[in-house]
Amino acid sequence: MNRRPESVVSVLPRTLRRAGMTVNDVHKRLKEMVIVYRIKPGERVNEGELAEELDVSRTPLREALHRLVAENMLTLVPNRGFYGRQLERQEVFDLYELRGAIELASVNLALQRAPHDDVVLARDAWLDVMQHTAAMSTYQLLEADEQFHLSIAQLSGNQEIVKSLQAVNARIHYFRWSDLEGKSKAMEDEHLALLDALLRRDAPLCRDVISGHVAHRMEDIVQFIQHSVVRLYAGHL
The missing domain is CATH 1.10.10.10 (Winged helix-like DNA-binding domain superfamily/Winged helix DNA-binding domain)
Incomplete structure (x- = not known):
């Protein structure tokens, strides 16, 4: 044989x-x-x-x-x-605050630089995602949310902003599970509102939407950390 x-x-x-x-x-x-x-x-x-x-x-x-x-x-x-690495609540708060500053810079530059057709493509892509969010897990929603914000950063035309956002996202990725749970509809609407405002080059509305979308209080951060630690040691990835 x-x-x-x-x-x-x-x-x-x-x-x-x-x-x-x-x-x-x-x-x-x-x-x-x-x-x-x-x-x-x-x-x-x-x-x-x-x-x-x-x-x-x-x-x-x-x-x-x-x-x-x-x-x-x-x-x-x-x-x-x-x-x-252990992340203290102040450090997580600082990272969320940094993320907000990067997002705002992305939007400000996208208002000036993003070609109309590219914004239309980004809007169409998000509308396609919205067709599937009801069936998405929290992890999939998180991935979709991060990809959306990276697409806005890409519209800024500044690759250093894109890389900075990726770096911050990596460090707060796990905590954002708690951030997104139960907020799918609000996230969808805010993303669409941002793209619509960007298409109209409505700078004040763009800034209001993105500022409200990423802003968090210290109390929120503490809750995210506590929830994430419980999930982590319970093995719920």
């Missing part, structure tokens, strides 16, 4: 199997884990387990971990290792 051939991957030396995963790839995978709190706040990163799970050597893994420290997404404790 002929022996079943082994897979190509299984017969390659481990160093070659790992060669396909670049530091950028490892960084992206780890960042996704941090964003959805696969690595919990205060939890020590087990480098051995991560290297095994991602099938990479320690060198690219550690370089990717150091990048996440530089991005304020992990903490490095000397002689102890890497840890999931």
Whole structure:
């Protein structure tokens, strides 16, 4: 009886199997884990387990971990290792406030620069999303909301604004579950109102809509954190 051939991957030396995963790839995978709190706040990163799970050597893994420290997404404790970063309520509040400033800058520039046809396309895309929101999970709504705001940032024509918004979104992603729950209809209407105002180049209305849409009080932030921590340790991702 002929022996079943082994897979190509299984017969390659481990160093070659790992060669396909670049530091950028490892960084992206780890960042996704941090964003959805696969690595919990205060939890020590087990480098051995991560290297095994991602099938990479320690060198690219550690370089990717150091990048996440530089991005304020992990903490490095000397002689102890890497840890999931704890976010204090003031820091989360500051991040929400920064997000609001970035969103307002996006809208102000989009009012000046965005081609009419591009705004029409953005509006059509959002109308298409609205056809499906009733069947979306909170996670899917969050993804749709983040993509909407990134599309407004793209309309600003400033790629640094786009990158800054992506960075802030990554750091508050998990807390925004609580932010969006039960608010699907309000979110849909506010997004559409913003695009309609942008089409008319109605600057005061654009600014009013975006300011009201992203503004939060400290009390809201505390509630988001408490709700998110309960969800996190209950395993509800």
